[in-house]
Amino acid sequence: MRELYMKSGQGFLLVFSITSLSSLTELHELREQIVRIKDDPLVPLVIVGNKADLEEDRAVSRSRALQVSQSWNNAPYYEASARARRNVDEAFVDLCRQIIRKDVATRQVREMEKLDRGDRDRPRRGGRRKKKKASNCNIL
Numbered sequence: 753m754r755e756l757y758m759k760s761g762q763g764f765l766l767v768f769s770i771t772s773l774s775s776l777t778e779l780h781e782l783r784e785q786i787v788r789i790k791d792d793p794l795v796p797l798v799i800v801g802n803k804a805d806l807e808e809d810r811a812v813s814r815s816r817a818l819q820v821s822q823s824w825n826n827a828p829y830y831e832a833s834a835r836a837r838r839n840v841d842e843a844f845v846d847l848c849r850q851i852i853r854k855d856v857a858t859r860q861v862r863e864m865e866k867l868d869r870g871d872r873d874r875p876r877r878g879g880r881r882k883k884k885k886a887s888n889c890n891i892l
Contacts, residue, residue: 758789763796763851765843770801770831771809776820783824796850798828800843805833 758764764786768775779799787793801817803809814831821829828846832839 755785755789758786761786761790762855763798763847765798765800765847767800767802768812769803770812770817771803771806773811776812776817779820794825794854796847796854797824798830798843798847798850799824800839801829801831802834804831804838805836 764783766779766782768779783797786795786797799817799821801812801814817829817831821827828843828850830839830843830846832843834840
């Protein structure tokens with residue numbers, strides 16, 4: 753079931769707890785699975801170190817999280833606190849912007865390919881255009 757959500761997802765918010773090194777380690781496996789399923793190492797994603805309000809219990813240093821971020825094509829990294837509502841909206845907005853940028857770039861490439869082939873955006877039989885698939889958001 754998880755793979756179906758990954759396949760249909762356009763972007764991913766990968767969250768770990770800054771109080772648990774193992775949660776960061778698990779993200780490596782999750783990202784590898786996403787990249788494999790999407791067949792795209794540049795899939796939009798944001799890394800979030802949650803529980804930033806528990807600084808005294810920190811097990812993952814900010815520098816370690818930033819190293820991971822850099823190794824994942826400079827994926828944005830946020831330290832957030834769901835309890836304090838810090839950087840939660842910012843992480844989601846960043847991810848949405850990445851998805852939109854990638855979608856626009858993909859459409860531009862397709863349009864250029866159509867022009868190169870001489871294709872036109874013609875209606876199908878009966879004068880109707882093909883309906884586009886709606887996007888959705890899944891939280892794993």
